[in-house]
Amino acid sequence: MLDALARDLRRRDTHQPAVLGADRAGAARVLATRGDLADLADRYAAALHARGIGPGGTVGVAVRPGPRALAVMLAVHRLGARAAVLDPGAGPDVLRARLAVARPEVVLADATAQAVAGWARPLARRARLALPDLAELGPVATIGPRLPGCAPALDAGVRSVIPPRPMDGDGDAVIVFTSGTTSRPRAVVHTRASLAAGMAAVAGLVAPEAGRPVLGGTFFVLAPSLASGAPVALPARSPRVLARQLVRLAPQATYLTPPQLRAVLAQGGRFSGRVWTGSAPASAGLLGRVKERGAVQAWGVYALTELFPAAAVEHADKAAFTGEGDLVGAPLPGVVARTDSSGELLLSGPAARDRYLGEEPDPWVATGDRARLCDGRIVLAGRAKDMVLRQAENIYPGLYEPALHVPGVEVALLVGVPAGDGDERVVAVVEPVRGTDRAALRAALARPLERMGAARPDAVLLAEIPLSGRSRKPDRAATARLAARILAGHAEGGRAERGRVKGGRVKGDRAKGSRA
Template identity: 85%
Template structure:
């Protein structure tokens, strides 16, 4: 896929590749195909001149955009692997991750580096922090260099010294996921698994040449560009995002559920097909997206270890009447089964090769409990570790949370709160939409709560649900702490509804 992208960029040098949007929603070209290809060649020549060995590791701390895409193309051409570094992870986490990945060089833009002088306020505003440069090893700045940044990557060495592109399998990218500062964990994708995942995305989204695609993930940007479709990164401001959608009228849009909810709150209108993933997407959310103009609204089930695994369109999800969360049939090439504990495990050409420092393994544990319906579709029943133990009964929140997404509800999770005797109390924490009437939300929740039978919550709390991570997923630990604090006094008085 990356080879196909390089060919497409050279074949149509004047075609817009990356589109930008001003705060007023005006569209501009940030980079043409030819400019993006030239930048990738300059980065490749510079890395080659630095002597980064084939198979070596390049740390990448560059914000999404043309430079990040060009870096990934350069790394691919030279047969290197990219270790994706999240500057928002904090110095301690980054130290541990860098110690595990051991990059030959780190490429970082100025914002990610902001560690000295007047750049410190910039880092605080952007919530970014990197360790001192000396701890990172060799660091080079890509893009504009600001005071306190590392020396610039020398892109003036000329592209005539570029070696032939590497055309064989090998490690392609390292993406850090779970783990701790003492034991970080990182997913390793090979060139072949990366290509298989992006080929699946291409078959799923079917981008058409010339029509823009809105999305911010590598798995969306590369297949779109390779198909001849210009790409645009979503605006951070929900209000600007709504304007961006109106001006671009994209053929396909990929946003996370929090981004979709924020855009809908600004009365955004959608066009073409809309895709969402990285966090649970309820049938209600997909229905609202279609009501706002989308031809189709899809929920994508994916992991860092295997992207994408399954997908479901709004009509099928809304029609599903069983317990649990329908996420769709496994996509072509994806094998799915449950193990002896009920955990969903996946395999296929797009599956990660291994975790860094560990042996390869063909099956990926998802951490999700699941079953298969009569049509072979995957139905999630909750996280394996999210189980609540109440009165010796195992309660899996994922079985019941979808039913709580009644009209007027933005998010809903079930969490366990210590009861003080080794048992847990089950609390439903529901976040109403901004304009929703709380009384009507409570009334609408009465029926689904009643249908939960023995799993009915001990308390209902209407509150904003804490989010975490780059994908802004519900933070269950923080939500449980919130529920404990808000219900502690009320629990002594009543086991009913908590205000």
């Protein structure tokens, strides 16, 4: 698909918009035409070739999503090299460790990433971004406009260098880091074949139509949409502007994370066409609210860095599911799912990663999710590592959390709080939708809490759930710490708000710091 996209950008409708942004009123502005992308990719490929980058080489990439990042990926792909994706938000220690593992011959960074590493470090700290000093990154080249203190431009001094013909055949394509400590970073390696299979799966799932805009900022949205002839609009960062952008653009397909969807809904935003969400759990209630605001369909996508996408489910099917656990849908074509003896979900298929860097290839991806297969569909029962141990009983939060997403609940998590002697208290932390009536929410929660049986929580807290990471996922560890602080405050003098479940009722739900 990337090879076809690179050819089509040059041969077809070069003046047509390819990547769009939005002004403060939400109106579209062209960031790059198809011809612009082709020119950038050619320039970057020539400059990297001049630096000796070729098949088997590694290029570090610290460039914000957008036209330049996509052009870099096209250039690296053309040369048969692999791109190691570097996240400035990971912190300097983690990035040093990741660089030591990936060993890129050159790091391509835009001015923002370099500012984090040097001249604008105080501003970067406020944005929770951090890189090592530039000297620690090795050879660095600037992508896009240079600002004071930036490294030389990638194509500085490159004249009339013609890159080689696109590489044919398989090989490593991209390295993406996931969890892992500074002592042992975990790096997912996708080959050109698995990357192509993943993009083809997205194209088959979304089926973008040429000429009609798609809204989304990830590589797996940009490449398949542009290959289909559809321009892509990058989501505005401001929820207010994003809500306006959705109305002005009226995209045929929209891909936003659950936190982005919730932020747009809070702004009174409306949707059009089909809406897709992933990167964090999406409840049937959230998908239903998206459809109420105009979406023709609202889909939850189950995907991992190791296999994107794996399964998908539309709101109607998710809402109709009454069993325990979280229905994430049937495996997509080519994806094979099974569970091992411990109940962990294993996935395989053409889009699965080849291996973890430094390890042998393995066709099966261990997801870390407990699951069961129900009528050919995947039902998650929670992360194995999130298990709570109470009175020698294993409680898996993911099995019960979906039932807590009643009307008026934004996000709900079950977490464990240490209770001494290695035991834990089970605490439900519920974040209400803004403006929700507290009495109505208490009444709505009573029934699902009663049905939880032995997993019924010891306390129910109404509070804002912390988020983390670039995808703004609910942070379980931070939520557990928050719950512990609230409960400790209550024990010290009743200043915190706590909810206790007794006979299926929620009592004393006044929680310190709660926005509910």
